[in-house]
Amino acid sequence: MALREEFERNGAWLFRRRSFLPLLLLAVFVPALRDYRYPGESERLQFIWVAVCLVIGLVGLTVRAWTAGYAPRGTSGRNTRRQIADTLNTTGPYSVVRNPLYLGNFFLGLGPAMFPGAWWLVLIYVLVFWLYYERIIFAEEAFLREKFGETFLEWAARTPVFVPRPRLYVRSALPFSWRSVLRREYNGLLGLVAAMFVLNLVGTAFLLGRVRLQCAWIWLLAVTVALWALLRTLRKHTRVLDVEGR
Numbered sequence: 001m002a003l004r005e006e007f008e009r010n011g012a013w014l015f016r017r018r019s020f021l022p023l024l025l026l027a028v029f030v031p032a033l034r035d036y037r038y039p040g041e042s043e044r045l046q047f048i049w050v051a052v053c054l055v056i057g058l059v060g061l062t063v064r065a066w067t068a069g070y071a072p073r074g075t076s077g078r079n080t081r082r083q084i085a086d087t088l089n090t091t092g093p094y095s096v097v098r099n100p101l102y103l104g105n106f107f108l109g110l111g112p113a114m115f116p117g118a119w120w121l122v123l124i125y126v127l128v129f130w131l132y133y134e135r136i137i138f139a140e141e142a143f144l145r146e147k148f149g150e151t152f153l154e155w156a157a158r159t160p161v162f163v164p165r166p167r168l169y170v171r172s173a174l175p176f177s178w179r180s181v182l183r184r185e186y187n188g189l190l191g192l193v194a195a196m197f198v199l200n201l202v203g204t205a206f207l208l209g210r211v212r213l214q215c216a217w218i219w220l221l222a223v224t225v226a227l228w229a230l231l232r233t234l235r236k237h238t239r240v241l242d243v244e245g246r
Contacts, residue, residue: 028124029199032116036203039117050115050200057111057192061185063104067093069171092157092172097157097164098141102133108188112195116203116219137161183241186231193224222238 038046070092083131106129113125144152159168197217205211234240 016069021184028066028121029112029116030202032118032121032202033199033206035118036116036206038207049117050196053115054192054196055113056114057108057112057196060104060107060110061188061192063093063107064101064188065185067100067104068179069176069178071180071184072174087152088144088155090151090159091170092174094155095159095170096166096168098159098161099133099137100164102137103162103164105133108192111192112199115196177243179241179243182231183235184245186235187226190224190228192222193221197221 039049071089072087076085097103109120109125109129111139113122141156145156159165197220200217201211204214231241
Protein backbone atom coordinates (compact mmCIF):
# COMPACT_ATOMS: atom_id res chain seq x y z
CA MET A 1 0.00 0.00 0.00
CA ALA A 2 1.31 3.44 -0.97
CA LEU A 3 2.14 5.79 1.89
CA ARG A 4 -0.62 8.22 0.92
CA GLU A 5 -3.31 5.53 1.01
CA GLU A 6 -1.96 4.23 4.31
CA PHE A 7 -2.09 7.72 5.85
CA GLU A 8 -5.66 8.16 4.62
CA ARG A 9 -6.75 4.79 5.98
CA ASN A 10 -5.06 5.38 9.34
CA GLY A 11 -6.50 8.88 9.52
CA ALA A 12 -10.02 7.64 8.79
CA TRP A 13 -9.67 4.98 11.51
CA LEU A 14 -8.45 7.55 14.04
CA PHE A 15 -11.15 10.03 12.96
CA ARG A 16 -13.91 7.58 13.89
CA ARG A 17 -12.36 7.05 17.33
CA ARG A 18 -11.11 10.56 18.03
CA SER A 19 -13.61 11.11 20.86
CA PHE A 20 -12.20 8.42 23.16
CA LEU A 21 -8.77 7.24 21.99
CA PRO A 22 -7.00 10.31 23.47
CA LEU A 23 -8.26 9.16 26.88
CA LEU A 24 -5.68 6.36 26.70
CA LEU A 25 -3.09 9.08 27.27
CA LEU A 26 -4.35 9.29 30.86
CA ALA A 27 -2.42 6.08 31.56
CA VAL A 28 0.86 8.03 31.54
CA PHE A 29 -0.51 10.60 33.99
CA VAL A 30 -0.27 8.18 36.93
CA PRO A 31 3.56 7.96 36.97
CA ALA A 32 3.72 11.76 36.80
CA LEU A 33 1.30 12.13 39.71
CA ARG A 34 3.18 9.67 41.91
CA ASP A 35 5.90 12.31 42.36
CA TYR A 36 3.43 15.19 42.58
CA ARG A 37 4.62 18.20 44.58
CA TYR A 38 3.35 21.72 45.13
CA PRO A 39 5.50 24.29 43.24
CA GLY A 40 7.99 25.63 45.78
CA GLU A 41 6.20 23.52 48.43
CA SER A 42 3.65 26.36 48.59
CA GLU A 43 -0.14 25.97 48.48
CA ARG A 44 -0.40 29.56 47.23
CA LEU A 45 1.86 28.81 44.27
CA GLN A 46 -0.10 25.60 43.71
CA PHE A 47 -3.33 27.58 43.52
CA ILE A 48 -1.76 29.90 40.93
CA TRP A 49 -0.42 26.97 38.91
CA VAL A 50 -3.79 25.23 38.88
CA ALA A 51 -5.42 28.49 37.74
CA VAL A 52 -2.87 28.80 34.90
CA CYS A 53 -3.54 25.23 33.74
CA LEU A 54 -7.29 25.77 33.91
CA VAL A 55 -7.05 29.02 31.93
CA ILE A 56 -4.98 27.29 29.22
CA GLY A 57 -7.67 24.63 28.95
CA LEU A 58 -10.33 27.34 28.76
CA VAL A 59 -8.39 29.01 25.93
CA GLY A 60 -8.82 25.79 23.97
CA LEU A 61 -12.52 25.69 24.81
CA THR A 62 -12.84 29.33 23.72
CA VAL A 63 -11.25 28.56 20.34
CA ARG A 64 -13.69 25.69 19.87
CA ALA A 65 -16.60 27.92 20.91
CA TRP A 66 -15.48 30.65 18.47
CA THR A 67 -15.42 28.06 15.69
CA ALA A 68 -18.74 26.45 16.62
CA GLY A 69 -20.45 29.83 16.86
CA TYR A 70 -19.82 30.58 13.19
CA ALA A 71 -20.15 27.06 11.76
CA PRO A 72 -23.06 26.32 9.40
CA ARG A 73 -24.97 23.07 9.57
CA GLY A 74 -23.14 20.05 8.17
CA THR A 75 -19.66 21.29 9.12
CA SER A 76 -17.40 21.40 12.19
CA GLY A 77 -19.38 18.65 13.89
CA ARG A 78 -18.66 15.77 16.22
CA ASN A 79 -19.59 13.08 13.71
CA THR A 80 -17.52 9.92 14.09
CA ARG A 81 -18.81 7.54 11.43
CA ARG A 82 -17.64 9.36 8.29
CA GLN A 83 -16.39 12.65 6.92
CA ILE A 84 -19.12 15.26 6.44
CA ALA A 85 -18.82 18.69 4.80
CA ASP A 86 -21.84 20.22 3.09
CA THR A 87 -19.83 23.39 2.47
CA LEU A 88 -16.18 24.39 2.73
CA ASN A 89 -15.56 26.77 5.63
CA THR A 90 -13.11 29.47 4.50
CA THR A 91 -14.18 32.50 6.57
CA GLY A 92 -14.14 33.38 10.27
CA PRO A 93 -11.86 31.01 12.22
CA TYR A 94 -11.17 29.02 9.06
CA SER A 95 -9.70 32.04 7.32
CA VAL A 96 -6.74 32.16 9.75
CA VAL A 97 -6.15 28.43 10.30
CA ARG A 98 -7.39 25.30 8.56
CA ASN A 99 -8.05 23.31 11.73
CA PRO A 100 -9.36 25.64 14.46
CA LEU A 101 -11.22 22.87 16.28
CA TYR A 102 -8.06 20.77 16.59
CA LEU A 103 -6.12 23.86 17.67
CA GLY A 104 -8.72 24.25 20.41
CA ASN A 105 -8.33 20.58 21.32
CA PHE A 106 -4.59 21.08 21.71
CA PHE A 107 -4.96 23.75 24.39
CA LEU A 108 -7.91 21.95 25.94
CA GLY A 109 -5.63 18.98 26.63
CA LEU A 110 -2.47 20.98 27.28
CA GLY A 111 -3.84 22.47 30.51
CA PRO A 112 -4.37 19.08 32.22
CA ALA A 113 -1.05 17.79 30.78
CA MET A 114 0.77 20.68 32.46
CA PHE A 115 -0.93 20.17 35.82
CA PRO A 116 1.43 17.48 37.26
CA GLY A 117 4.40 19.77 36.59
CA ALA A 118 6.38 17.08 34.72
CA TRP A 119 8.14 18.37 31.59
CA TRP A 120 8.30 14.89 30.07
CA LEU A 121 4.51 14.52 30.30
CA VAL A 122 4.01 17.74 28.33
CA LEU A 123 6.52 16.53 25.74
CA ILE A 124 4.70 13.19 25.40
CA TYR A 125 1.40 15.00 25.05
CA VAL A 126 2.70 17.26 22.28
CA LEU A 127 4.28 14.37 20.35
CA VAL A 128 1.21 12.13 20.65
CA PHE A 129 -1.11 14.97 19.66
CA TRP A 130 1.02 15.76 16.63
CA LEU A 131 1.22 12.16 15.39
CA TYR A 132 -2.46 11.50 16.13
CA TYR A 133 -3.97 14.56 14.49
CA GLU A 134 -1.51 14.60 11.60
CA ARG A 135 -3.15 11.42 10.30
CA ILE A 136 -6.66 12.70 10.90
CA ILE A 137 -5.96 16.00 9.14
CA PHE A 138 -4.41 14.14 6.21
CA ALA A 139 -7.55 12.02 5.80
CA GLU A 140 -9.88 15.00 6.18
CA GLU A 141 -8.03 17.08 3.61
CA ALA A 142 -8.00 14.20 1.12
CA PHE A 143 -11.80 14.11 1.46
CA LEU A 144 -12.13 17.89 1.10
CA ARG A 145 -9.80 17.98 -1.90
CA GLU A 146 -11.85 15.34 -3.68
CA LYS A 147 -15.16 17.06 -2.90
CA PHE A 148 -14.29 20.74 -3.41
CA GLY A 149 -11.35 20.51 -5.81
CA GLU A 150 -9.77 23.80 -6.83
CA THR A 151 -11.68 25.75 -4.18
CA PHE A 152 -10.05 23.67 -1.45
CA LEU A 153 -6.60 23.93 -3.04
CA GLU A 154 -6.79 27.73 -3.22
CA TRP A 155 -7.91 27.99 0.42
CA ALA A 156 -5.27 25.50 1.61
CA ALA A 157 -2.52 27.34 -0.28
CA ARG A 158 -3.08 30.57 1.67
CA THR A 159 -4.26 29.22 5.05
CA PRO A 160 -1.86 27.57 7.54
CA VAL A 161 -2.62 24.08 8.84
CA PHE A 162 -2.27 24.66 12.57
CA VAL A 163 -0.52 27.93 13.50
CA PRO A 164 -3.00 30.81 13.04
CA ARG A 165 -2.17 33.77 10.84
CA PRO A 166 -4.46 36.58 12.13
CA ARG A 167 -3.72 39.00 9.26
CA LEU A 168 -5.62 36.64 6.92
CA TYR A 169 -8.87 37.03 8.86
CA VAL A 170 -12.02 37.29 6.76
CA ARG A 171 -15.30 38.05 8.50
CA SER A 172 -17.74 35.15 8.59
CA ALA A 173 -20.80 35.33 6.39
CA LEU A 174 -22.91 34.02 9.31
CA PRO A 175 -23.59 35.87 12.58
CA PHE A 176 -22.15 34.39 15.76
CA SER A 177 -24.60 32.05 17.50
CA TRP A 178 -24.35 31.31 21.23
CA ARG A 179 -27.02 28.65 20.79
CA SER A 180 -24.74 26.76 18.43
CA VAL A 181 -21.93 27.00 20.98
CA LEU A 182 -24.09 25.74 23.84
CA ARG A 183 -25.47 22.93 21.71
CA ARG A 184 -22.08 21.72 20.50
CA GLU A 185 -19.53 22.40 23.25
CA TYR A 186 -21.06 21.45 26.61
CA ASN A 187 -19.09 18.19 26.69
CA GLY A 188 -15.78 20.04 26.43
CA LEU A 189 -16.35 22.11 29.57
CA LEU A 190 -17.33 19.06 31.60
CA GLY A 191 -14.33 17.12 30.29
CA LEU A 192 -11.91 19.89 31.25
CA VAL A 193 -13.29 20.44 34.76
CA ALA A 194 -13.61 16.69 35.44
CA ALA A 195 -10.02 16.06 34.28
CA MET A 196 -8.66 18.84 36.48
CA PHE A 197 -10.75 17.64 39.43
CA VAL A 198 -9.46 14.07 39.14
CA LEU A 199 -5.85 15.15 38.63
CA ASN A 200 -5.99 17.42 41.68
CA LEU A 201 -7.64 14.68 43.76
CA VAL A 202 -5.15 11.97 42.78
CA GLY A 203 -2.11 14.25 42.96
CA THR A 204 -3.05 15.50 46.41
CA ALA A 205 -3.68 11.92 47.57
CA PHE A 206 -0.17 10.90 46.49
CA LEU A 207 1.29 13.99 48.17
CA LEU A 208 -0.55 13.70 51.49
CA GLY A 209 -1.01 9.94 51.63
CA ARG A 210 -4.78 10.39 51.94
CA VAL A 211 -7.75 11.61 49.91
CA ARG A 212 -8.68 15.23 50.57
CA LEU A 213 -11.82 16.63 49.01
CA GLN A 214 -11.67 20.40 48.58
CA CYS A 215 -14.91 22.38 48.70
CA ALA A 216 -13.97 24.68 45.82
CA TRP A 217 -13.36 21.74 43.49
CA ILE A 218 -16.55 19.96 44.59
CA TRP A 219 -18.63 23.08 43.93
CA LEU A 220 -16.97 23.70 40.58
CA LEU A 221 -17.58 20.13 39.46
CA ALA A 222 -21.16 20.14 40.77
CA VAL A 223 -22.04 23.37 38.94
CA THR A 224 -20.41 22.11 35.74
CA VAL A 225 -22.30 18.80 35.90
CA ALA A 226 -25.58 20.63 36.50
CA LEU A 227 -24.91 22.93 33.53
CA TRP A 228 -23.97 19.92 31.37
CA ALA A 229 -27.19 18.09 32.34
CA LEU A 230 -29.30 21.17 31.58
CA LEU A 231 -27.74 21.78 28.17
CA ARG A 232 -27.90 18.10 27.25
CA THR A 233 -31.58 17.99 28.17
CA LEU A 234 -32.30 21.12 26.16
CA ARG A 235 -30.49 19.71 23.15
CA LYS A 236 -31.99 16.24 23.27
CA HIS A 237 -35.57 17.02 24.24
CA THR A 238 -36.33 20.60 23.14
CA ARG A 239 -35.69 22.99 20.27
CA VAL A 240 -34.43 25.82 22.48
CA LEU A 241 -30.87 25.53 21.19
CA ASP A 242 -31.81 25.07 17.54
CA VAL A 243 -30.69 27.76 15.10
CA GLU A 244 -31.97 28.01 11.54
CA GLY A 245 -29.24 26.95 9.12
CA ARG A 246 -26.98 25.66 11.91
